[in-house]
Amino acid sequence: MADERDDDDLPPEEWTKKIFKKARNPMAKNDEDRHVVPNMDRGGWDVVKEDHQRSSGHFDTQKEAITRAKEIVEKTGDGKGDVRIHGRDGRIRDSDSGSKNESPKKDRKH
Helix, strand or coil, X not given: CCCCCCHHHCCHHHHXXXXXXXXXXXXXXXXXXXXXXXXXXXXXXXXXCCCCCCCCEEEXXXXXXXXXXXXXXXXXXXXXXXXXXXXXXXXXXXXXXXXXXXXXXXXXXX
């Protein structure tokens, strides 16, 4: 494994591309989840699907993007998906489950 780089060594834009690389197996696709990711070109934050071609929305603040992602998960995913919140470095820093995907233990963060 001579030329493999650790994810810690990748720049944020490459790390984000790696996360959202198109799945080879169409059965692995997850349409219920939404990701809140930084937009490296325009600034601000985007709400995207896992193997997105385009953004579901662009927002100035991460908070606005998270609110929209939660709305999408509840309406289009019947509350079964998750909202994956990425930091500016592209790594997932938090996650919030939809209403039908909650564990019995109450989430105190959201």
